[in-house]
Amino acid sequence: xxxxxxxxxxxxxxxxxxxxxxxxxxxxxxxxxxxxxxxxxxxxxxxxxxxxxxxxxxxxxxxxxxxxxxxxxxxxxxxxxxxxxxxxxxxxxxxxxxxxxxxxxxxxxxxxxxxxxxxxxxxxxxxxxxxxxxxxxxxxxxxxxxxxxxxxxxxxxxxxxxxxxxxxxxxxxxxxxxxxxxxxxxxxxxxxxxxxxxxxxxxxxxxxxxxxxxxxxxxxxxxxxxxxxxxxxxxxxxxxxxxxxxxxxxxxxxxxxxxxxxxxxxxxxxxxxxxxxxxxxxxxxxxxxxxxxxxxxxxxxxxxxxxxxxxxxxxxxxxxxxxxxxxxxxxxxxxxxxxxxxxxxxxxxxxxxxxxxxxxxxxxxxxxxxxxxxxxxxxxxxxxxxxxxxxxxxxxxxxxxxxxxxxxxxxxxxx
Ligand code: ASP
Ligand code: MG
Numbered sequence: 465x466x467x468x469x470x471x472x473x474x475x476x477x478x479x480x481x482x483x484x485x486x487x488x489x490x491x492x493x494x495x496x497x498x499x500x501x502x503x504x505x506x507x508x509x510x511x512x513x514x515x516x517x518x519x520x521x522x523x524x525x526x527x528x529x530x531x532x533x534x535x536x537x538x539x540x541x542x543x544x545x546x547x548x549x550x551x552x553x554x555x556x557x558x559x560x561x562x563x564x565x566x567x568x569x570x571x572x573x574x575x576x577x578x579x580x581x582x583x584x585x586x587x588x589x590x591x592x593x594x595x596x597x598x599x600x601x602x603x604x605x606x607x608x609x610x611x612x613x614x615x616x617x618x619x620x621x622x623x624x625x626x627x628x629x630x631x632x633x634x635x636x637x638x639x640x641x642x643x644x645x646x647x648x649x650x651x652x653x654x655x656x657x658x659x660x661x662x663x664x665x666x667x668x669x670x671x672x673x674x675x676x677x678x679x680x681x682x683x684x685x686x687x688x689x690x691x692x693x694x695x696x697x698x699x700x701x702x703x704x705x706x707x708x709x710x711x712x713x714x715x716x717x718x719x720x721x722x723x724x725x726x727x728x729x730x731x732x733x734x735x736x737x738x739x740x741x742x743x744x745x746x747x748x749x750x751x752x753x754x755x756x757x758x759x760x761x762x763x764x765x766x767x768x769x770x771x772x773x774x775x776x777x778x779x780x781x782x783x784x785x786x787x788x789x790x791x792x793x794x795x796x797x798x799x800x801x802x803x804x805x806x807x808x809x810x811x812x813x814x815x816x817x818x819x820x821x822x823x824x825x826x827x828x829x830x831x832x833x834x835x836x837x838x839x840x841x842x843x844x845x846x847x848x849x850x851x852x853x854x855x856x857x858x859x860x861x862x863x864x865x866x867x868x869x870x871x872x873x874x875x876x877x878x879x
Pocket of ligand 2: 473
């Protein structure tokens with residue numbers, strides 16, 4: 465078995481769907497599970513729809529129309545024959561979607577989110593499966609919610625590995641399977657999601673449970689690069705890296721592979737390929753056990769739009785376990801994901817994504833006992849496998865608020 469994952473960028477228009485068909489045409493003799501995301505930026509469009517549904521019902525129509533129009537444009541180009549059965553299949557999904565939207569909002573945002581957002585992947589995979597079947601790539605469409613079982617922690621559901629394994633064992637893999645990433649279902653059958661960008665993880669789950677020979681993530685870049693090419697035009701492809709290094713990179717904020725993807729593959733030593741869907745013959749990156757290549761190139765990870773908050777007790781007590789556990793509890797209550805911490809005797813600093821509502825609720829929770837100061841619009845830069853020369857180059861002309869170094873990583877909060 466091989467598992468492939470195609471993200472939103474690989475199915476953003478009719479041309480890209482055709483490109484996927486030409487890639488898959490080469491794998492018809494393999495056993496293959498193909499996990500596909502929602503098309504283009506449709507998950508964001510679904511998030512607008514969900515916000516309309518929950519908070520501004522008068523905007524639901526408009527948000528829904530945008531989604532319908534986007535898919536129709538692709539459908540018309542792929543299937544000029546309006547009698548094709550794909551139209552019935554997509555309409556059936558849109559009908560189900562409308563049924564959810566017709567119910568009144570229950571005040572559980574996370575559940576509402578999960579009951580709606582996954583239609584992006586359901587519609588996308590329906591279109592792709594029909595297109596492939598009509599163009600010589602025989603496949604079965606699988607509703608992934610029937611196999612990937614989770615708890616009911618909506619929007620960040622945890623996998624029920626045993627239930628999922630049992631279901632995957634029963635799959636009929638005589639044809640290529642086309643299925644969705646990102647979604648699953650709980651024991652009640654309600655749709656759940658694994659967190660934004662969770663489709664890589666879905667592919668890893670399939671890889672793990674089928675003891676796959678490999679998992680391949682197809683992307684619009686040549687592989688894993690040593691920096692985000694959007695911010696760093698000279699980024700270079702990394703040919704080979706260890707599972708450990710991939711976990712470290714995603715831990716520090718590299719977005720190329722979803723953080724949860726690696727562990728299941730590492731446990732079974734399943735190689736992960738990251739390849740370009742634009743140049744499918746090229747080698748890409750392979751993530752595997754050996755660490756021998758990890759130090760060959762420095763990697764740069766920029767996380768922008770961070771806020772650095774420093775917190776000092778008003779009563780002149782030191783920063784110690786009791787203060788820290790109070791501060792951490794308040795960070796958790798505000799649902800803040802901390803990217804870096806530093807403490808001294810009298811103050812505790814945390815760096816995290818600057819989201820107005822969360823920042824406000826944290827400040828409110830701390831204001832009685834602590835003096836809180838902040839610097840916003842800062843960037844968190846991590847450099848793996850650095851040299852002093854690189855550090856000098858990267859920090860010249862910058863205001864550095866915090867600097868932390870370990871053997872393999874240097875981290876800066878700077879502006
Ligand atoms: N479509 C979902 C998202 O954009 C899941 C994924 O693409 O991995 O977050
Ligand atoms: Mg995506």
